[in-house]
Amino acid sequence: MVSNPRIAIVGAGLGGLMLARMLYLKNVPFLIFERDESVSQRPQGGMLDLHVETGQYALRLGGLFETFEQLARYEDQGLRLFDQHGTLLLEKADAASGDRPEIDRGQLRELLLESIPDDTLRWSHTLREAERQDDGYTELHFDNGLKQRFELVVGADGAWSKVRALVSATQPAFSGLTLHELSIPDADARYPEVSQRVGRGMLIAKGKRQTIFAQRNANAHIRVYAALHRQTNPQATKTKADLLHEFKDWDASLLQLLHVADEPVRPWPVHVLPIGHRWERRDGVTLLGDAAHLMPPAGEGANLALRDAVDLADALLDDQDWKAAVRAHERVMFERAALAAAEADRMMMVDSVDENLELMKQHLGAEA
Ligand SMILES: Cc1cc2nc3c(=O)[nH]c(=O)nc-3n(C[C@H](O)[C@H](O)[C@H](O)COP(=O)(O)OP(=O)(O)OC[C@H]3O[C@@H](n4cnc5c(N)ncnc54)[C@H](O)[C@@H]3O)c2cc1C
Structure with a gap:
């Protein structure tokens, strides 16, 4: 210049x-x-x-x-992919390897x-x-x-x-996808079973038009995103009880992520260009x-x-x-x-x- x-x-x-x-x-x-x-x-x-x-x-x-x-x-680059029945489909074995x-x-x-x-x-x-x-x-x-x-x-x-x-x-424009964010602070101490399920990184579980993501953040803080696809109203708010109802057909091991999470639920209606x-x-x-x-x-x-x-x-x-x-x-x-x-x-x-x-x-x- x-x-x-x-x-x-x-x-x-x-x-x-x-x-x-x-x-x-x-x-x-x-x-x-x-x-x-x-x-x-x-x-x-x-x-x-x-x-x-x-x-x-x-x-x-x-x-x-x-x-x-x-x-x-x-050390937190691990990932686990499940279906909604709790079946593990893919796992990255060594969470510390990778770039x-x-x-x-x-x-x-x-x-x-x-x-x-x-x-x-x-x-x-x-x-x-x-x-x-x-x-x-x-x-x-x-x-x-x-x-x-x-x-x-x-x-x-x-x-x-x-x-x-x-x-x-x-x-x-609204994409039809809304993520609902919930938190599990201090998960290692409070919910060791949940913490182990998420592992060192990210858990993704997929069902029809529904996904649960859970990610390990610093200080053993786990963030959970319950995603609903093909929604028509970006403004629709959900409580934890609503989400548990939406995901009622899912395996209990995955629903536990929602059960133990703190309220409030933070909605992220996904908009796209x-x-x-x-x-x-x-x-x-x-x-x-x-x-x-x-x-x-x-x-x-x-x-x-x-x-x-x-x-x-x-x-x-x-x-x-x-x-x-x-x-x-x-x-x-x-x-x-x-x-x-x-x-x-x-x-x-x-x-x-x-x-x-x-x-x-x-x-x-x-x-x-
Ligand atoms: C739930 C969720 C999870 C995501 N996960 C990932 C991920 O894992 N990996 C990844 O790569 N991306 C992820 N993204 C996407 C990522 O967050 C964004 O793409 C990224 O933050 C874009 O950066 P940016 O600087 O363009 O905009 P932003 O980070 O949105 O920053 C824009 C800034 O502009 C300011 N601003 C807005 N309007 C005005 C105004 N009128 N005047 C002055 N300031 C203004 C805002 O306050 C903000 O500070 C995720 C997004 C969401 C919603």
Whole structure:
């Protein structure tokens, strides 16, 4: 990049922070605006496994891999696949082998936050609207009354991105899948049998249009997701009793995960952008992560957001023509995300139990 554009990153999630880190390393000035009031305003959800080509690649480029390794749980890469009758179909025997270490999302976000100067991040700045101006700049309007103009705006503001409207009229649609999150804190001490069943990593159990995921987080905290597919109402709330009723045909060994979990149930209605979502060239605005390619949660979203961020930073540093470089980067991002979204869709949306189990086996077998 010959002269640095005035860069705004909207959203201090994983993707936005990774981009901030890369720009900071290269002495490119930027500001990052975040809706949350502070790092601890809301729980960040469960664990992530970082993949070599995407999440890990990004952390290496950002000089953060060693810090990541101090937090990463290589020992929690196990997985077990069951059917709803409690039959074990696939098991990764050695949970410590493999190259997809786990980290809690909150830990990863804090690691990234600590890697950029405090004065580059504006908490409590909720973007209300982004407005294109005749000179190619974009004016950002925040809920707190601030208005500020930038030469380049990066929408890293997640599923319900406000920046997206500048490049695309497409809105996320409800996928029909709702995950219901429950927690089992201190599972090793309180429920050793449940803890052993989940093992060192992830348990997945599949039935017709129903799935139970259970994952081991740091400090023996187990998160359980009871997934209902083909729902019509994203707003429908469920209690633990409702879920036990929905899953009443399941084996008792799996239902125990719901029985012992704490309330409340936290619903995650899964919304998606169309597979292959893209936009025409629009200099001065781009998107990354969920803002660009929201897809069902099949283990790629955070990884892709991190990879998008380092690739975008690379394009912005292009000495010749950063606008063309950003466009070239977007084309690669579109293709990468379309493949991942198609795979995630197949994994999460197939109705046939046998077909779904086969897909899972292929996917998990490739990882194991
Ligand atoms: C239940 C669940 C499980 C998942 N599991 C995995 C997994 O195992 N592996 C994986 O790779 N991915 C997983 N994902 C997907 C992953 O969480 C996302 O793909 C990833 O967080 C996207 O990162 P991002 O930076 O694009 O967006 P986000 O992480 O959503 O960050 C967006 C940021 O923008 C801020 N923001 C939003 N609107 C505004 C606004 N108007 N103004 C200012 N700031 C704003 C938000 O507060 C947030 O901090 C899962 C998702 C869900 C729902």
